[in-house]
Structure formats: C-alpha cells, structure tokens
Amino acid sequence: MSQSPRHPQSSGSEEQFTNTSTPTTIGILGMGAIGTLMAWHWRDLLTSQRLYALKPQADVITRQFSQLDGSVDVIELPIWSPHNDPLCPELDWLVVTTKATHTLAALRPWSACLSTVKRILLLQNGMGQQQQVEQWLAQQQLSCEVWLGISTEGAFRPKPQQVVYAGAGSTWIGPASGNSIPPESLPGQLQLVTDIHQRQREKLAINAVINPLTGQLRCRNGELVTNMEYRQQLIQLAQEVQTLYDRMGWTLAMPLVERSQQVAEATGHNRSSTLQDILAGRPTELAYICGYLLAVARAEKLPMPLTEHLFQALN
Structure with a gap:
C-alpha cells in the first residue's frame, strides 16, 4: 500500500x-x-x-x-x-x-x-x-x-x-x-x-548530544541508551548542553537528559547523519551543531569541555 x-x-x-x-x-x-x-x-x-x-x-x-x-x-x-x-x-x-x-x-x-x-x-x-x-x-x-x-x-x-x-x-x-x-x-x-527558532533550538539540543556521541563511538542511536557506559556519556553531555540553554533562557519541552534518551531509543536502529557522514568519508555538519553552541558559550564565557572535545575530535 x-x-x-x-x-x-x-x-x-x-x-x-x-x-x-x-x-x-x-x-x-x-x-x-x-x-x-x-x-x-x-x-x-x-x-x-x-x-x-x-x-x-x-x-x-x-x-x-x-x-x-x-x-x-x-x-x-x-x-x-x-x-x-x-x-x-x-x-x-x-x-x-x-x-x-x-x-x-x-x-x-x-x-x-x-x-x-x-x-x-x-x-x-x-x-x-x-x-x-x-x-x-x-x-x-x-x-x-x-x-x-x-x-x-x-x-x-x-x-x-x-x-x-x-x-x-x-x-x-x-x-x-x-x-x-x-x-x-x-x-x-x-x-x-x-516561532521556528524555538523548533530549531529543540532539535539542535538533541543533535548536539546524539550526533557527536554516535560519531565518536561509531554506534547506532539506540546503543547510547542500551550500553551503560555510553548512556553515562549521553547524560553528562546532555547536562552540559542544558546548562547553556538555561543560561541563554532557551526553554525546552522537557529536560534534555530525558528527551535525548527518548529520541535515541525511538530511533534506535538509525545511524545519525554525523555517523553516516563519517562512514562515507564526508565532512560533517558539526560546525553548525556543536560549533554553533560553542560560539554562543564562548560569548557567555561558559566552558563546554565535553562538547569542545567531541567537536575537535570529529571536525
């Protein structure tokens, strides 16, 4: 059909x-x-x-x-x-x-x-x-x-x-x-x-957690919640991104730790676009995901060491 x-x-x-x-x-x-x-x-x-x-x-x-x-x-x-x-x-x-x-x-x-x-x-x-x-x-x-x-x-x-x-x-x-x-x-x-910008920020927050982690770990989305070590990394990264959003007054529909795990589980069999790019030898879009958030954080003098590490490792 x-x-x-x-x-x-x-x-x-x-x-x-x-x-x-x-x-x-x-x-x-x-x-x-x-x-x-x-x-x-x-x-x-x-x-x-x-x-x-x-x-x-x-x-x-x-x-x-x-x-x-x-x-x-x-x-x-x-x-x-x-x-x-x-x-x-x-x-x-x-x-x-x-x-x-x-x-x-x-x-x-x-x-x-x-x-x-x-x-x-x-x-x-x-x-x-x-x-x-x-x-x-x-x-x-x-x-x-x-x-x-x-x-x-x-x-x-x-x-x-x-x-x-x-x-x-x-x-x-x-x-x-x-x-x-x-x-x-x-x-x-x-x-x-x-307000399309609110929708953008919602998706950006999720992508800033799932995309660099799956790219670094070379795993499908669902492994970020089924593998306990990976899940802990997801939680820590989500907390870091949430801190920036709180500083900027960017509201999210639910806490990012919960939402990112929810999305990772719902799309468990999928490969993120970042992982697909890496496996295909293409440039990633992380400059417009992690890079964008890092630029905002620098202007606020807010350190984001986990995001910075992943961005430098993959970009």
Missing part, C-alpha cells in the same frame, strides 16, 4: 494551509535523502510541471524511493539548468536540502536566477547558516525571503540513486524574520509555526 503525505493535527502555535487554488512551483536544491523525500511528498506537482530539481547539467534525476511499507517508487524529477533553458523559472519556493556546510556553495551558481524566487527555504540541520545566507543575499541585492525548516522525518541514501524512507514525522517551517507575509498556500507535508 502506498503511503500518502500526512498532515498532522496542528496545535496552537501551528497554522496549516489547505488552499490549493494558487498553484505552487517548487525547486529543490540538493537531491540527497531529504530532498528526494520531499520530492516524493510533492510528486503530484510533477504532472503540472511545477516541481524541479536545480542542477548544472542533465535533463532528469531518477531515484528509487523505498517507502515505509517496503514498496518502491521510481521518481523522475525534471531538471532546470541554465544550460538547457536560459530563462529562469519563477519559483514560489526554492528548498535547499544540502548539508549546512554546503549552503552558500550550492546557492552561488544560481545567483543570477534568484531574483525570480519568492522564498528560500533552508530545510537542514544545525543553526548559523541562516545568517550567512541573509548576509550574502544582501550583498547580491536580492530580496527573496529566507525561511527555515525542521523535519523529524527519517531517510537515508544507501546508494547514489536509491533513497530509503526510514520514519514518518513532521516538517515545520517559518520565516527567519517576523517581516515575511504568510504564503497563500503551502506545499503538502509542511506546517507553518509561529
């Missing part, structure tokens, strides 16, 4: 747009695991030619997409490339799903076409890249809005042309600044929240 995009119930801080009278045109920059997952959610737009991948060359991107029930879809996504079409497409959303470390490098080749883009959505791990993008856009005198996204969906790419849907979840988005006009409609699977 094919899985259809889910729209979880909204809470008081969430707004959902179901108005589909205004056609939405989306470009995806970064067709890795999450980019492919979002393309699968938005595949209905393919029939109206309103979904593209941005890539310097090629005519189409093909991915085998393994769904939650084990069935396989083949996704063929048309490419927009200046080599194929000199006219820049008008996009309601340019969704950037590259690694945080590659954000600006991915955007720069498309600077001549960003004047026809209404919104850039950074759907990535970590924090700090938003400021880099906003500064670069100002330098280029580009006025497209910057939006931020957080997803609890799981996907991984075992082979270059294959993506596996590992776990259903939610994807929340919101404007980076409070000056953005709410869109008339949102692409399916996205929920608008009033």
Whole structure:
C-alpha cells in the first residue's frame, strides 16, 4: 500500500494551509535523502510541471524511493539548468536540502536566477547558516525571503540513486524574520509555526548530544541508551548542553537528559547523519551543531569541555 503525505493535527502555535487554488512551483536544491523525500511528498506537482530539481547539467534525476511499507517508487524529477533553458523559472519556493556546510556553495551558481524566487527555504540541520545566507543575499541585492525548516522525518541514501524512507514525522517551517507575509498556500507535508527558532533550538539540543556521541563511538542511536557506559556519556553531555540553554533562557519541552534518551531509543536502529557522514568519508555538519553552541558559550564565557572535545575530535 502506498503511503500518502500526512498532515498532522496542528496545535496552537501551528497554522496549516489547505488552499490549493494558487498553484505552487517548487525547486529543490540538493537531491540527497531529504530532498528526494520531499520530492516524493510533492510528486503530484510533477504532472503540472511545477516541481524541479536545480542542477548544472542533465535533463532528469531518477531515484528509487523505498517507502515505509517496503514498496518502491521510481521518481523522475525534471531538471532546470541554465544550460538547457536560459530563462529562469519563477519559483514560489526554492528548498535547499544540502548539508549546512554546503549552503552558500550550492546557492552561488544560481545567483543570477534568484531574483525570480519568492522564498528560500533552508530545510537542514544545525543553526548559523541562516545568517550567512541573509548576509550574502544582501550583498547580491536580492530580496527573496529566507525561511527555515525542521523535519523529524527519517531517510537515508544507501546508494547514489536509491533513497530509503526510514520514519514518518513532521516538517515545520517559518520565516527567519517576523517581516515575511504568510504564503497563500503551502506545499503538502509542511506546517507553518509561529516561532521556528524555538523548533530549531529543540532539535539542535538533541543533535548536539546524539550526533557527536554516535560519531565518536561509531554506534547506532539506540546503543547510547542500551550500553551503560555510553548512556553515562549521553547524560553528562546532555547536562552540559542544558546548562547553556538555561543560561541563554532557551526553554525546552522537557529536560534534555530525558528527551535525548527518548529520541535515541525511538530511533534506535538509525545511524545519525554525523555517523553516516563519517562512514562515507564526508565532512560533517558539526560546525553548525556543536560549533554553533560553542560560539554562543564562548560569548557567555561558559566552558563546554565535553562538547569542545567531541567537536575537535570529529571536525
């Protein structure tokens, strides 16, 4: 049975747009695991030619997409490339799903076409890249809005042309600044929240515990709670990150020691993105996770020795 995009119930801080009278045109920059997952959610737009991948060359991107029930879809996504079409497409959303470390490098080749883009959505791990993008856009005198996204969906790419849907979840988005006009409609699977920065900090705290530890220990998430030695390291690191959050007045829905163990157990069979990067020989995103928190801590003159040690060992 094919899985259809889910729209979880909204809470008081969430707004959902179901108005589909205004056609939405989306470009995806970064067709890795999450980019492919979002393309699968938005595949209905393919029939109206309103979904593209941005890539310097090629005519189409093909991915085998393994769904939650084990069935396989083949996704063929048309490419927009200046080599194929000199006219820049008008996009309601340019969704950037590259690694945080590659954000600006991915955007720069498309600077001549960003004047026809209404919104850039950074759907990535970590924090700090938003400021880099906003500064670069100002330098280029580009006025497209910057939006931020957080997803609890799981996907991984075992082979270059294959993506596996590992776990259903939610994807929340919101404007980076409070000056953005709410869109008339949102692409399916996205929920608008009033304070996306709070959602970012929640996920950042969990990632700052699970990602560096699994990278250092070369273990799956669940081993952080089933192995007593690893669990003690998780508790100590979570307490250190919690101290910074308390200092900054950044509230969390529950104590980080409890929440990080809860997430590690719920995603027990998963490999964190940091571990996947290390095993594949790729640069990690820890500069935008641990590195971001360390920069905040230094400004507060708050030592974070455990985070510093893990960051230096893995970065």
